[in-house]
Amino acid sequence: MKVYADNAATTYLSKTARDKLIECLDNYNGNPNSLHSDGQRTQEVLDEARAIVAGCINAKNPNEIYFTSGGSEADNQALLSAARGLSRKGKKHLITLNIEHHAILHTMAKLEKEGFEVTYLKPQANGIVDVRDVEDAIREDTALVSVMFANNEMGAVQPIPEIGALCRSKGVLFHTDAVQAAAHLPIDVQAMNIDMLSMSGHKFHGPKGVGILYARNGIRLVNVIEGGAQERGKRAGTVNVPGIAAMAAALKEGCDNMDANMSHVRKLRDKLIDGLKDIPYSQLNGDPVNRLPGNVNWSFEGVEGESLLLHLDLYGIECSSGSACTSESLEPSHVLTGMGVPVEAAHGSLRFSLDSDNTEEQVDYIIEKVHSVVDLYRSMSPYWEDLMNGTREHCIPEYM
Amino acid sequence: MSLYTDKVMDHFEHPRNVGVIEDADGIGEVGNPLCGDIMKMYLKIEDDRITDIKFKTFGCGSAIATSSMATELIKGKTLDEALDLTNKAVVEALDGLPARKIHCSVLAEDAIKAALVDYYTKSGREMPESLVGFQPHED
Numbered sequence: 085m086k087v088y089a090d091n092a093a094t095t096y097l098s099k100t101a102r103d104k105l106i107e108c109l110d111n112y113n114g115n116p117n118s119l120h121s122d123g124q125r126t127q128e129v130l131d132e133a134r135a136i137v138a139g140c141i142n143a144k145n146p147n148e149i150y151f152t153s154g155g156s157e158a159d160n161q162a163l164l165s166a167a168r169g170l171s172r173k174g175k176k177h178l179i180t181l182n183i184e185h186h187a188i189l190h191t192m193a194k195l196e197k198e199g200f201e202v203t204y205l206k207p208q209a210n211g212i213v214d215v216r217d218v219e220d221a222i223r224e225d226t227a228l229v230s231v232m233f234a235n236n237e238m239g240a241v242q243p244i245p246e247i248g249a250l251c252r253s254k255g256v257l258f259h260t261d262a263v264q265a266a267a268h269l270p271i272d273v274q275a276m277n278i279d280m281l282s283m284s285g286h287k288f289h290g291p292k293g294v295g296i297l298y299a300r301n302g303i304r305l306v307n308v309i310e311g312g313a314q315e316r317g318k319r320a321g322t323v324n325v326p327g328i329a330a331m332a333a334a335l336k337e338g339c340d341n342m343d344a345n346m347s348h349v350r351k352l353r354d355k356l357i358d359g360l361k362d363i364p365y366s367q368l369n370g371d372p373v374n375r376l377p378g379n380v381n382w383s384f385e386g387v388e389g390e391s392l393l394l395h396l397d398l399y400g401i402e403c404s405s406g407s408a409c410t411s412e413s414l415e416p417s418h419v420l421t422g423m424g425v426p427v428e429a430a431h432g433s434l435r436f437s438l439d440s441d442n443t444e445e446q447v448d449y450i451i452e453k454v455h456s457v458v459d460l461y462r463s464m465s466p467y468w469e470d471l472m473n474g475t476r477e478h479c480i481p482e483y484m
Numbered sequence: 485m486s487l488y489t490d491k492v493m494d495h496f497e498h499p500r501n502v503g504v505i506e507d508a509d510g511i512g513e514v515g516n517p518l519c520g521d522i523m524k525m526y527l528k529i530e531d532d533r534i535t536d537i538k539f540k541t542f543g544c545g546s547a548i549a550t551s552s553m554a555t556e557l558i559k560g561k562t563l564d565e566a567l568d569l570t571n572k573a574v575v576e577a578l579d580g581l582p583a584r585k586i587h588c589s590v591l592a593e594d595a596i597k598a599a600l601v602d603y604y605t606k607s608g609r610e611m612p613e614s615l616v617g618f619q620p621h622e623d
């Protein structure tokens with residue numbers, strides 16, 4: 085059986101998005117910046133896409149939507165804009181979480197080199213930041229708080245409305261990386277007091293290479309890419325209209341069907357969580373309730389994640405791992421260790437990210453095969469042997 | 485190109501010589517849980533020859549494949565031949581490893597050397613020069 089359970093890495097292109105992409109490639113090849121008919125017809129497609137995206141997150145005005153090359157570029161631009169814009173007013177302090185995506189963390193590190201001070205808040209053991217910690221970290225010179233909507237690895241959903249209200253009351257800009265949340269959780273930038281927000285097309289069945297930065301009117305963006313006057317002068321480069329139109333169509337489809345899709349996905353997620361609970365010395369990482377509808381992140385003691393992942397792949401199950409061996413850095417997931425999961429348990433982690441086209445039958449198959457590969461690799465693990473005979477100490481309790 | 489060669493995947497999927505030898509003449513263990521890999525090798529030695537070898541490994545796909553290949557390369561070989569085993573030979577026998585997985589082959593070589601050190605120590609025989617002062621690599 086083939087089971088794709090790595091939708092947090094990327095999703096397949098939906099038929100709606102594909103049809104839109106092909107339609108635009110075939111019929112809208114003009115440059116929207118051209119004044120002639122072909123250009124203007126294409127401009128209309130772009131305007132429509134901008135209005136659709138604005139509607140999906142309840143932005144006040146479509147001109148608050150900027151199209152980028154993806155979530156990373158949107159994150160970079162949001163942070164650089166807030167920092168450079170406000171440093172002229174003497175604000176040189178930024179706040180974020182230590183479990184953010186590297187698009188945030190590496191940009192923060194770059195800003196630190198430029199003289200900014202960054203506070204990296206650690207979430208609670210369930211992966212969710214305490215709003216009081218955010219409040220305590222805010223200073224007179226704080227320019228921006230950037231807290232992800234939901235974590236890409238262990239799925240914990242952050243208290244975005246509370247942080248938004250807090251930042252608004254303190255006069256601090258608030259950015260959220262909503263790459264994993266878009267089309268999965270309701271987003272209302274006005275009600276949630278979000279000043280800037282990032283999204284990525286391929287995480288909700290749109291194409292790769294296109295993303296969105298929402299920036300509330302009144303926020304001055306600085307360019308990451310210099311050149312022509314596209315995107316109100318804030319993002320140069322001939323606009324990828326087919327990709328953008330397809331992304332907008334995918335986002336709209338996802339948001340229109342969110343309730344039905346996500347109640348199905350939540351059911352599958354909870355079934356998978358229930359099915360793995362009887363594996364001793366293993367644990368769910370991230371809050372069991374306030375988590376992305378499709379995310380299941382699990383640590384198994386005594387085994388290493390990459391070997392589990394490769395063997396599941398032989399069974400047709402595609403997932404990911406926070407083990408060091410699956411990263412380029414040889415360090416295990418900064419998200420898991422950042423929220424306090426022991427390094428040994430982070431090495432033995434798997435992430436399943438389910439979506440609306442997954443089935444109960446597939447979840448049963450995942451449960452069966454995970455039991456079988458964990459048993460197999462524990463049986464050949466000298467580490468597991470040591471845990472069982474008491475030579476080494478457990479870092480995960482026998483049962484949750 | 486995929487991350488792993490067909491040979492690596494073959495030894496990952498069908499690892500050779502997995503298990504323990506209860507009355508082993510030499511046992512070697514290297515690595516630790518914080519680094520995410522541990523290899524343990526068991527040797528049976530008769531008439532200066534490795535008559536049996538088993539391993540248990542906690543680690544990634546290439547850690548399992550390098551353990552498996554290393555045991556295959558020295559099974560039935562003389563002690564002198566086993567002492568000559570290098571991580572490079574393991575990598576070559578697997579048709580290569582990604583750069584960041586080379587340390588797995590080093591771990592496999594170290595595990596075998598640690599088992600040989602244990603054998604020479606336990607049997608009271610004179611330690612070969614190449615094993616004197618042996619220290620496994622920092623993982």
